[in-house]
Amino acid sequence: MSKRSSAKYKLDRRMGENVFGRPKSPVNKREYGPGQHGQRRKGKMSDFGIQLRAKQKLKGYYGDVTEKQFKKTFTEAARMKGDTSQNLIGLLERRLDMIVYRAKFAPTIWSARQIVSHGHIRVNGVKCNIASRRVNVGDVIELGPKAREMALVMEAQGLAEREIPDYVSPEGNAKITYTRVPTLDEVPYPVRMEPNLVVEFYSR
Structure with missing residues (x-):
């Protein structure tokens, strides 16, 4: 990780x-940028x-x-x-941590990576803890039983500022299917x- x-x-x-x-x-x-000179640094x-x-x-x-x-x-x-x-x-966009983030299983990309590395994600029914794993079209990604009760996951699912994109197809609150590789304008x-x-x- x-x-x-x-x-x-x-x-x-x-x-x-x-x-x-x-x-x-x-x-x-x-x-403006961070630091002492952030407001002036506009070269x-x-x-x-x-x-x-x-x-x-x-x-x-x-x-x-x-x-x-x-x-x-x-x-x-x-x-x-x-x-x-x-x-x-x-x-x-095919990284497992990014799919977990897109599916609104986690509020941030870092928490998505943490959920994966802690073994809370299953890919096609098999536990996977490698955040950089590539997901293939047709793969089913779901939350493990413990993760479904986590406050972090519930917070993510209630976020209003993010929508689940078309290439991630939800099946209830805890499972999605990765339907296709997106183009830049779809992300x-x-x-x-x-x-x-x-x-x-x-x-x-």
């Missing part, structure tokens, strides 16, 4: 956007800076996956047929993601 190395909302402050779409985000009150960004920022935003959204994992996912996306940026989003990001800039960043 990759450990969260920075405060949950630091990414929001650094990007100047509510990356996770959470009501408590400090960006809702302060749109013109280079192309490299813009690409790096797009990569940090996308990587951070998926729970700050390690650079090694993220680059490996990009390399795989580049080898696949079709548009690399769409392939990258498709591979990231419910709270902010604009630019995977094409991530492709440019790694293709330099």
Whole structure:
């Protein structure tokens, strides 16, 4: 399990956007960057800076996956047929922790990863504790019996700011079927993601 190395909302402050779409985000009150000089730091960004920022935003959204994992996912996306940026989003959305988050089994991507690593998730009836596992189309993901009673799960299911996307088909409160790999415009990001800039960043 990759450990969260920075405060949950630091990414929001650094990007100047509510990356996770959470009501408590400090960006809702302060749109400037963190630190002593945050309000003054508004210089013109280079192309490299813009690409790096797009990569940090996308990587951070998926729970700050390690650079090694993220680059490996990009390399795989580049080898696949079709548009690399769409392939990258498709591979990231197939992560088990992300499916658990999309299904509203957890309030944040970090808590989704924790629920998986603690063995509370079953894939096609078999317990799985690997958050980075790829889910295939047609796979059924469900909460274990203990998880169904957890306050964290009940809180997630009551969240008004998030909807379950079309490619995750619910069957009651504790089970979903992953129906298809989504395209970029189907993924419910709270902010604009630019995977094409991530492709440019790694293709330099």
